Amino acid sequence: MRFHSPAIQYFHAVRRTGSIRAAARVLNVASSAVSRQILKLEQEVGSPLFERNARGLTLTTVGEMLARHVMNVLQDLDRFRSDVASLSGAWHGTVSIACIESLTESVLPDLIASHRGRARRVSFTTEVKGSSDVLEALSRGEADIGIAIALRHPPDLRQVALKRFRLGALVAREHPLARRKTVTLEQCLAFPVIQALPELSIYHLLQPLIAQLSETPEPAIQANSIDLMRELAARGVGVAFQTQLGIGRLSRDSQLVFLPLDNAGSPVWSDLGIYVRAERTLPAYTESFLQELVRELGERERRENVAYPQTS
Template sequence: MRFHAPALYYFHAVRRTGSIRAAARTLNVASSAVSRQILKLEEEIGAPLFERTARGLTLTTVGEMLARHVMTVLQDHDRFRSDVQSLSGTWRGSVSIACIESLAESLLPGLIASHRGRARRVTFTTQVMGSADVLDALSRGEADIGIAMALRHPQDLRQVALKRFRLGAIVATDHALARRRTVTLAQCLAFPIIHALPELSIYHLLQPLIAQLAETPEPAVQANSIDLMRELAARGVGVAIQTQIGIGRLAKSGQLKFLPLDNAGSPVWSDLGVYVRAERVLPAHTESFLQELVRELGDRERQENADHGKVRA
């Protein structure tokens, strides 16, 4: 069901793909048809919408203004279509999620399976990326829901929920540290360390703690993959620093032990945020999934606080 001018869809596709040719493939139309619609828009507006760069087509200032309008129009259209379909008692539509890697294995599979069990005509698209990229994807309209380590977010995004989880060392169950209840960063660095690269939020959470140490040995492994880091830790390669929510099946199967990080007698926290576009009213099926997500994160936060004997205020 499309009752908006084709030019809006064509403009949206070019903005997302960065080229006329790629947009044409996405829309399954000729490149010339896309070019005509973009030129028509530019003539009506009286200003160019794109400029050519080495990376492809990028939006001009006027193009960015139009992009915000088009994004709202198309998302409102999706909500209207979902609301109409819900009158028949059946949800149809799609949910697009951008999230950090640690949740892709431990949190989302159960939530998506549960939602699909009740609404089989709702489809899901999940993109795994770093926290900053999650926020960018939401701002560009490339995702409905974003889950990321809490960062200062742009005004066009709304933080739906903020949950707090302990940061800790993950080690193989036969590691020398595994018998401890908590560990300091200095104790972890006495062993080979598996360190996050700057693309991961954990890197930036640890930097203030590392700066306080007199000496910081060279990491045994550096990686931008949470999954690789925990797999290496489970194989005894070294100590990795992550949240408990991300270690999933390896902890349940007894291959990994989580040891809360202690900094001069204080726990080290990692804040996890759930985000949506600020001005957007979500379709019913997306809002339903969002609320399930927030509840599940809240349950896990409470469970972790109970496990570590600390209730968050």
């Protein structure tokens, strides 16, 4: 199904790879063919689309505009294809997800497994990144659905849903804090803490709170892996901070205890946003999964608020 002129496809490949020859390799054509199509495009637009650096190509301003258009075209073509396919009953396609690490423990594997159980022809691609990288991948068209901490998102993205989860401390069952219902930051800082590095979004959630305190204690351990932090906390090394989402049902049968965090008497929230490219209609199978994702996250949000009712 090759509706669109080769120039469109070639341009897209060159933009992604950042090089004409690399694009030619991906497309299985001669580099000269790619080069010519790009030149032809630039002639028709009347303005260069790339800046030729010795080491490859970089988009110019008009190039970025065209990139946006081409992305819209190709993504909408995907949707059209899926619409036609779903007409003959066969759903197949790939849902591409970019998300932060909190989802990998329980939410995403559960959802994907259950969805694959019902629609086996739909495959998945997931990539774990930092919050800002998630939004960036989405903007560049490298993912269909993005889940990230709800910061200010760029205007070319649309926030489909916003769910808030409580931030909390994670300690071993034998930890002195383990018997409390909730904890404050000060209480936690009396013990060795396992601090997240700036590349994790938890860092940016806790940083403003820590800055409010009179003293900024030395963290015992710094890490950039949610998993590692959790395992360290289970071994009694110290207090880790995570959203309840990252724990799932693990907290029941494991050595870990989750303690909702309070600050100045009110809970500390972590806002999770679900994002999609704004200028786009999703394929049916992607839309379907998106609905389930929103529903599931809403369900978890509700369940947690029952388990840890707001104190205020």
